[in-house]
Amino acid sequence: MSAWFEGLLEAWFGLALRSPGYLWLLLGIPVVLFWRRRLGRPAVSFAPHEFARDLPPTWRTRFAAVPIALESLGLAIVVLALARPIERVPLPAADSGIDVVLCLDVSSSMTATDMDPARTRLDVSTAAARRFVAARPHDRIGLVRFARFPDVLCPPTLDHRALATILDGVAPVAHDGPEDLTGIGTAVARAAGILRNSDAKSKVVVLLTDGEENVATADTPDAIGPVKAARLCTEFGVRVYAIAAGIGTRGAGDAWRPIDTRQIGELASATGGRLFEARDATAMDAVYASIDVLEKVGFEEPRYAIDERFLGFLVAALALLVLGRGLDATVQESLP
Numbered sequence: 239m240s241a242w243f244e245g246l247l248e249a250w251f252g253l254a255l256r257s258p259g260y261l262w263l264l265l266g267i268p269v270v271l272f273w274r275r276r277l278g279r280p281a282v283s284f285a286p287h288e289f290a291r292d293l294p295p296t297w298r299t300r301f302a303a304v305p306i307a308l309e310s311l312g313l314a315i316v317v318l319a320l321a322r323p324i325e326r327v328p329l330p331a332a333d334s335g336i337d338v339v340l341c342l343d344v345s346s347s348m349t350a351t352d353m354d355p356a357r358t359r360l361d362v363s364t365a366a367a368r369r370f371v372a373a374r375p376h377d378r379i380g381l382v383r384f385a386r387f388p389d390v391l392c393p394p395t396l397d398h399r400a401l402a403t404i405l406d407g408v409a410p411v412a413h414d415g416p417e418d419l420t421g422i423g424t425a426v427a428r429a430a431g432i433l434r435n436s437d438a439k440s441k442v443v444v445l446l447t448d449g450e451e452n453v454a455t456a457d458t459p460d461a462i463g464p465v466k467a468a469r470l471c472t473e474f475g476v477r478v479y480a481i482a483a484g485i486g487t488r489g490a491g492d493a494w495r496p497i498d499t500r501q502i503g504e505l506a507s508a509t510g511g512r513l514f515e516a517r518d519a520t521a522m523d524a525v526y527a528s529i530d531v532l533e534k535v536g537f538e539e540p541r542y543a544i545d546e547r548f549l550g551f552l553v554a555a556l557a558l559l560v561l562g563r564g565l566d567a568t569v570q571e572s573l574p
Contacts, residue, residue: 253547256322263317267310308562315555319548327543335376336440336533337394339429340367343447343483345385345420346413350448352485352494354519359484362519363446364405370444370526371398371405380432384425385411385418386453393432421453422502426467430476442533443471445505446481450498464501468508479529480506482515483522 255261348360357365371379378394381404392404411417426445433441454463462470471478480502486494503513512532516522 253323253325256324258321260317260320263320264314267313267317270313306562308558312555312558312562315551315558319551319555323547323551325545325547327545335374335378335438336442337378337380337433337436337438338374338442338444338533339380339382339394339432341382341384341388341425341429341443341445342367342408343385343420343422343425343449344383344408344410345449346410346415346418347448347487348410348483349413350484350488353483353517353522357519358410359448360408360410362522363483364408366519366522366526367444367446368402368405369523370530371401373530378438380429381405381408382425382429382432383408384421384428386421387417388421388425388428390428390432394436419453420447420449420451421461422447422449422451422505423454423463423465423467424461426464426478426505427462427470430467430471430474433476434474440533441474441476442511442529443476443478444481444529445478445502446483447502448483448497449487451501464505468505471505471509476509478506478509478511479532480511480513481522481525482513485517 342360342363344360348363349358351358353359353362375396375398378396379398379401380390380394381392381401382388382390391408392401395401422445426443429443429445433443451464454461454466468478470476480499482497482499482502484497486496488494499513499515506513514525514528516525
């Protein structure tokens with residue numbers, strides 16, 4: 239009986255019982271009513287009562303059972319209060335997501351259409367990035383674009399709608415202009431610096447490029463190359479996932495030369511991340527899906543605060559008992 243009643247109480251009122259064993263006392267209420275009815279009220283017979291049998295009922299006779307019904311209901315609610323009704327109030331989740339910075343190459347080579355004849359590499363990359371962002375509503379995600387120099391377009395934020403708008407506006411640099419180089423190390427170092435003071439459980443840089451480092455060379459020893467960037471990431475606790483986009487670079491005679499991924503592969507490996515290659519649009523989506531799976535943060539199970547609700551039941555029971563007794567002693571009073 240207690241399990242059935244508990245289920246009903248939970249479905250109707252959202253309450254549970256701490257001591258459901260007391261519900262068996264409800265079976266004693268009909269017994270009390272039976273013996274009370276059997277014993278009856280003390281009374282004496284007098285002659286005229288035989289002539290009153292056929293009189294029409296009055297409002298007092300119609301409502302004669304109201305006092306005992308109120309008292310019975312009051313006793314039932316007392317038993318319910320003894321069973322300790324409680325409400326489980328949900329608490330907010332304690333965990334948050336991770337912090338991610340998307341590091342996006344915007345050099346002129348990103349205008350190639352080898353990944354999708356109808357779209358450039360940059361269009362394919364930003365579209366996949368938008369879907370990645372939309373799938374991670376609990377993460378703070380930022381954006382750094384880079385060619386020769388990195389630009390922070392958006393710091394890590396939960397305003398993913400604004401970030402999607404910024405992604406839509408990303409454009410490549412001019413072909414063979416002063417910006418048209420690929421500074422991978424500097425860009426990753428800049429992204430790691432953004433995440434340096436983050437208190438997130440996981441700090442991630444997603445590096446997407448279709449080229450090779452050509453800013454930090456033997457002629458520029460002070461520039462930050464992929465090796466230095468990897469050391470900074472390790473120091474700051476930042477993991478790098480590198481994505482090599484496209485089938486390579488076009489050389490003499492329109493021949494395609496595969497991308498040399500050794501540097502970005504070593505960068506990713508040194509930070510505990512991975513290197514992915516995306517040769518077409520479908521592969522690009524698959525890469526982002528893989529990163530999404532790798533960077534799942536486990537949230538705590540739902541937590542609840544327990545609020546006692548027995549006091550309200552006791553007050554209601556007391557009110558019903560007093561009302562029933564009051565009616566029985568006044569309006570519904572019977573003389574012996």
